[in-house]
Amino acid sequence: MKTFLKSLIFICFISVLLIGCSTDGSSDETNGESGKDGVTLSLYSTVTNEADQIAMESVIEKFEEEYPEINIDYNFPAGEYESQLRVKMAANDMPDLFDTHGWSQNRYGEYTMDLSDMDWVADLDPALEEIFTDEDGKVYAYPINQAKDGLTYNKNVLDEYGIEPPNTFDEFMTALETIKEESNGEVIPLWFGGSEEGEFGQFFDQFATPLLITHPDYDYSEALLDGSFNWEPYTFLPEKLLEMQEKELINLDALTAQVHEKTQLLAQDKIAFVMATTPIGAVRELNPDAELGVMPVPAIHEGGEQSWIGGERHTYAIWKDTEYPEEAKTFIEFLAQPEIVQELAEGTSLPAGLTNASADIYFQPYYDEYSDVMVEPYFDRVFLPSGMWEPMGTAGQELLSGSLTPEDVSEKMATEYTRLLEQEGSE
Template identity: 25%
Template sequence: MKSIPFAALLLGTALVGTSALAETTLTIESWRNDDLPIWQEKIIPAFEKAHPDIKVVFAPSAPTEYNAALNSKLDAGTAGDLITCRPYDAALALYQKGQLADLSDMKIMSNFPDVAKSAWQTDDGKHTFCVPMASVIHGFIYNKDAFKELGIEPPKTVDEFYADLDKIKADGTYIPLDMGTHDQWEAATMGYQNIGPTYWKGEEGRKALLDGTQKLTDPDWVEPFKQLAKWSNYLGDGYKAQTYPDSQNLFTLGRAAIYPSGSWEIPVFEPQVDFEMGAFPPPVQKAGDTCYISDQPDHAMGLNAASKNKDAAMTFLNWVGSADFAQLYSNALPGFFSLNSAKIELKDPLAQEFLSWRQNCKSTIRSTYQILSRGTPNLENATWAASANVMNGTQSPEDAAAELQKDLASWYKPQQK
């Protein structure tokens, strides 16, 4: 055999190393399956252009299946390198199990205010385990053409809200309120958590629930269920079998006038509709009352502690924490508002409408997301079922609240007073 020149060996080693780098593939776990085209067409190409040695695959699950699917994959060692983190307790539980890496020492964490990082930190604030990405704002999206046609204006009070619904129902052209209860989570997320802060006064009520000075059977917590019970008079035929995608389709096809939802629908709806959309915040009880909105830290990105591609994954996370990513993401996905301290210019008018509410309304988060869903029964999931049951007429608002209170008090000590 002829000997191989040393220079050739070096060249071969270099080529093998380059090939290995070129084949590094990162997989992102997420529940945002609606965003798949945006990741594939805008976000991933921007990263790969700057980092041609790293390929990225966005591999979402259905929202209702994500938690269970992700937990199973993490336990089995088959989860992706990067984990899209739900806020507060869900991600905290993964960190406490050692499945999310500690990212506290990343320099880019200084790009985010403390309030943004708090959704993905330990209770003492000493450990941060996900890079904040975006928040979403709850509210109501409406068909402007339908409103103009029917001569109605976006409501500011609860009475005006029902007056609008009555006019839409009497006309018969449009479904007044576009929501189904089949998947349950919409009834809670887009119903109960949307309007609830108006009654329990946002952070005031949420913190009172945490310290045990208010209970879920108090009037301020029962009233949102009473409102949901009234909503059933304005839902479409067959709403009990109506899924979340069904609701989305009804609205984008122009068959419904008002869609209880939030800013996260903007990038999904805008390419599909052929009518102008508007948005209004949850109506106040009476004119002059303080407006409350659920301004929810929605998602962040963490590192699977068992990833075999940690260096490449950290490269991606550093990019996610940059001002460049914040600008790209906020406009690629209008309605997902960057948590980065960098100044972001929003180009989408509907996204700007949602964001403008922060100036006049008090912000809060979903009541079940921090601490109150750590035990069993899980208050978040129980609220899904309770909200759907109330809208279906199979449970009274009072009974739904009493059951949730009993569940919470069964394991949460401040509620056992």
């Protein structure tokens, strides 16, 4: 009898444990659904450099502390972002929150929730209104920061060789040649992490604006928009990139260099110029005496003007079919608090997208210095069909590897431009 009672007690004890384990497992499964443990929002972002990721992770952690019932499952796919989002768009299964990275209306518009009823819209920087708001008043995404790209330069290097930031492309080429000669080849005049196609895409995209858009005598914007553009004038850019390679004004390993190498080389004063804006934080961790500057894209044609290349950088849109619209809006509202706006602007070293906070940004004195320079939208976002970024970047790789001539690059651009325009027209 005693043995029977002991067995019965043991069975009951095991049953309680199993029930407890089953309950725990069920809670895990409901995490992310409308269960008692709250919901999980999926979030995809294009942030790639470590400083930006740290800034975003810090803000997400603060949000989850304040709203423990809402979990953020964040993803930073880097170079795989666009391909992953295209798959999700095709399946109509988007993340709850996602980065529109310059395509809030043209590419992602039909997948985004209208955010016009949110309080933060009143603080949207006027420079971004046309980008995020359509003629019907729909607001497509929340701007974490805004782009103001040109070139980043190593101020220590330019000061050492007595070089002023160039205003024109001819001055830019002269500066590159001077740096090579004066440093005896120890400093790379213009550096590319060309193992990633986007490095060359950035060069072509930024310089296309002064070449083809902003000078009144060389304004091809209408032809680009209506599909009649003759790509011959574009050949100037691959010709100049090839000339830079032949004169050893870019790094010898431009086709294989990894983007992450840039930080260390800048810290060692081994690079003079890079495309776009490079955060100073990681560089100064390696060299506290490092000094970087930013400048607009030089003018190309005589009488032309410099241009900042900008608009939307990192954003969060809410998927229109999310199961958790209120929770997603709660996250956006959290981001729009002045102290969080400031934290993200300073953490990413870029101007904020809202006007309700003042951020201490390292490059702000340079933005102030060139405050009279117009901010032009990224060339590909306005004038090229969706999908042109990849062929634009790979054309640079093929050019420097010797498989394409400058004329071939323009022909490739023309072919892809026509193909993708026709593809858009058939959709």
